[in-house]
Amino acid sequence: MPVETVTTRPEDHRIAWLAALAIAIHVLEAAIPSPVPGLKPGLANLVTLLALLVFGWGAAVWVSLLRVLVGSLLLGTFLTPTFMLSLAGALASLLALGLGRGLARRWLGPLGLSLLASLGHISGQFALAYALFIPHPGLWHLYPPLLTAALIFGILNGIIASLALQGMDRAHAPQQETASRT
Numbered sequence: 001m002p003v004e005t006v007t008t009r010p011e012d013h014r015i016a017w018l019a020a021l022a023i024a025i026h027v028l029e030a031a032i033p034s035p036v037p038g039l040k041p042g043l044a045n046l047v048t049l050l051a052l053l054v055f056g057w058g059a060a061v062w063v064s065l066l067r068v069l070v071g072s073l074l075l076g077t078f079l080t081p082t083f084m085l086s087l088a089g090a091l092a093s094l095l096a097l098g099l100g101r102g103l104a105r106r107w108l109g110p111l112g113l114s115l116l117a118s119l120g121h122i123s124g125q126f127a128l129a130y131a132l133f134i135p136h137p138g139l140w141h142l143y144p145p146l147l148t149a150a151l152i153f154g155i156l157n158g159i160i161a162s163l164a165l166q167g168m169d170r171a172h173a174p175q176q177e178t179a180s181r182t
Contacts, residue, residue: 015051015059019066022047026071039149042118044071045093046157049114050164052097060097064090081133085125092124093117110165111158118154122146 026044034040044067052060068090072083096116100108108116126146130139 011055011059014055015062015066018047018051018055018059018063019070022063022067023070023074026067027074030071030075036146036149039146041153042121042150042157043160045090045117045121046114046160046164048090048093049097049110049117049157049161052101052113053110053161053165054168057098057101061094064094084132085128088128089121089125092127093121095124096120109158110161111155114158114161115151115154118150118157119147122150 022044025047029040029043032040045064048060048064048067051063068083068086069078072078072080072086075082077083077086094117096119097113100113100116122143126139126143
């Protein structure tokens with residue numbers, strides 16, 4: 001069953017703007033030294049989460065995939081193991097977000113979705129790393145500490161997403177009052 005994406009010009013601009021923001025954050029995060037290779041706070045994924053919550057599933061998918069593709073081109077990692085791990089993490093994160101948003105829309109807010117996405121991201125990366133690059137059981141000894149880091153960063157990003165959504169609600173509240181008065 002083919003999937004058709006129908007976009008409008010404002011929607012294209014919105015996705016381009018969000019993707020550009022995610023790409024900029026992605027590139028900045030790559031420049032930050034890390035005590036553990038690959039350990040990043042995932043702030044670029046925060047843009048994907050906000051895109052999902054504000055504009056829907058399609059926007060989140062576009063933002064995430066454009067971030068991985070363009071970010072890898074800018075950083076010179078396209079088609080390298082780094083790119084493949086980033087793509088695997090993004091796809092697993094999107095899968096977790098899609099399932100979480102679809103199955104538990106009532107119970108999961110930004111924090112819960114952020115946790116799902118973060119844990120999905122690291123799990124997808126580990127699954128690919130084991131399958132393609134390091135098929136040794138010793139790799140899984142790194143999983144618990146990195147999963148713990150993903151949990152912490154997922155919580156932080158969920159809090160940031162909640163605050164951003166509250167800020168957007170406050171910014172739109174005066175416009176809604178003005179519209180209701182006329």
